[in-house]
Amino acid sequence: MRETAEDPADGAQGSGEATVSVTRPGSAGSRGPKGTFSPAVRMRLRRDPAGGGGAVAGSGFPGAAGPSAHPATPNAAAAPADPAIRLATAIRIVLLGVTAIIQPGLGLAPLLRHHPAYQPPVVADLAYGVLAGVTALCALWVLRRKPIPAAVAAGGAFVVLLASSAATAALPPDSFFREPHWSFGLVGWHLLVLLADRPPALLTALAAHTAASVTQFLLGGTPTRTELGDAAIVLFGVTVFQLAIAGLIRLLDRRAGEAAAAAAERERLATRAALAAQAGRDLRTGFAEQLGATLPLLAGLADGTVDPRTPDARARCALAAAQLRRLFAENDDVPDPLVHEVTACLDVAERRGVAVTLAVSGDVVEVPAEARRELTGTVLTALAAARTRARVSVLRTPELVRVAVVADGRAEPERQSRMEAQWRPE
């Protein structure tokens, strides 16, 4: 991109000429602020395929456990790796399986054996069918590792409680909490599957279920002490077991939520660390670029490999001084940074005894720092080579910013040399 030197060898002009094109449309956009953030983008691209498969699971159940565990970003892609989250998802499938096995395994046999005794049998059949249907419905979401929608959970719980009451009402006499009462223990499992994501609703539904059964039991006639005792044992056994499961789910969900939050935090920290590292690298390269020849020159002067008595060393010093001066000017807060920085470049040449004139035309155009550096870089190079006089011109139009330097050369004083650099805004 540098110096398309167009040296008129015809010699008719007695002048040399070089053009530096900084024509880089949108250089501000593509290499400026975005460049700083590119690591994050790269990182995301790299991680997405890895976590993509599990992302569905990650966004499901742990999300229901608490708002903090709702990372909607690809950051959550790292979450399924955590065993707690996988376990929380798996336990729902296990619950569904348990329900699906218990219903035919423990419920079907008593239903068939006591079938004629139900009052009427068709109600018991219907209740059995409805419960099986609810299990199948839940499978639609659970097997896909998605949370059951609130409407389905509420409706399902209501239907399940209704079926339970109906089945209990259709029981033959004196069979509460005994073998023909297959629905009592089973319904709790359905409620667990339906309401696993909503602990308060689950507890309420379980309580309602138990209360309804007990009420129906008490209304069915005055039970004997033996009957009461048997009922209490069944009630206790079933309810405590199901409550324990509910507690276990709650515990797992909380762990999963914490794990998801921790994973998101880890990801966030990793991103920040990567960004900070990139910013640090940018800063260092930036400084190295801006300091240009200064550091090697200082090193050379220090260890004696550069002799300050030679014109070459002095020219290098002049250039380095001008670069430093420009670097300082870059951080000044002025309304017209480009001209300010060009003036800084002039300053050093003037101190060297070069008569420099500056001509500026056009209104202030906002030029990004990087483009300014390219433009002033040309001025620096040209002025460093100037011997006695130079003219720097800055032309600014909304379509074009052009900096040109006409100077007499060190090597051939009679030849005017010309360098220019231009930058086009978007």
Added chain:
Amino acid sequence: MATRVTAVVVDDHPAVRAGVAYWLAAGDPPIDVVAEGEDVKAAWLGAGATADVVIFDLHLGGPAPAFGDLRRLAEAGRRVVVYSMRSDDDVALQCLELGALCYLTKAEGAGHLVEATRAAAQDRPYTPPSLAGALAGDRSETRPALSAREAEVLVEWFQSESKEFVAHRLGISASTVNSHLERIRVKYARIGREAPTKAALVARAIQDGLIGVDDL
């Protein structure tokens, strides 16, 4: 040329007046400075009243540009070369609008001043690089339409300060560069307020064959 070109120098700094007089006298052929003064009276009275060219400092002792004096001189048909220490695009454009034949900044050297004075004496415009920069950067609504080549010439002339350079870069001859610059000035002379100096400039361009009567 039968008679020598005469000039009056209006500037509030004696050193500048002396310097300008020396530069003009050293020109080839020399230009006579017949009067000088620290204010515009010098251009209206005595020998100054009949001088061919008025070399006029726009900032006479005050921070405000003396646009009123410039306007009155141009309306009287005086050929004015504005010689200012300020390189402000807007000021330069306004001076042309008022009828100045040239706007020179004091950063520009003797060569430009002599050429501008000589051109002005013949009702020809002279466009030094800084003025070319002002014209190239002109984005006002009233600016005349310039051709792409004319715009290029302005930019190159502003940034290289050498007509040979411009000619070389654009692949045209140095005299073509000059006629482009003059044609641009004719375009500028035909916008805005009327002034005898602007009319004379256009008439001179027709006489020189630079533009045709049909172009008007």
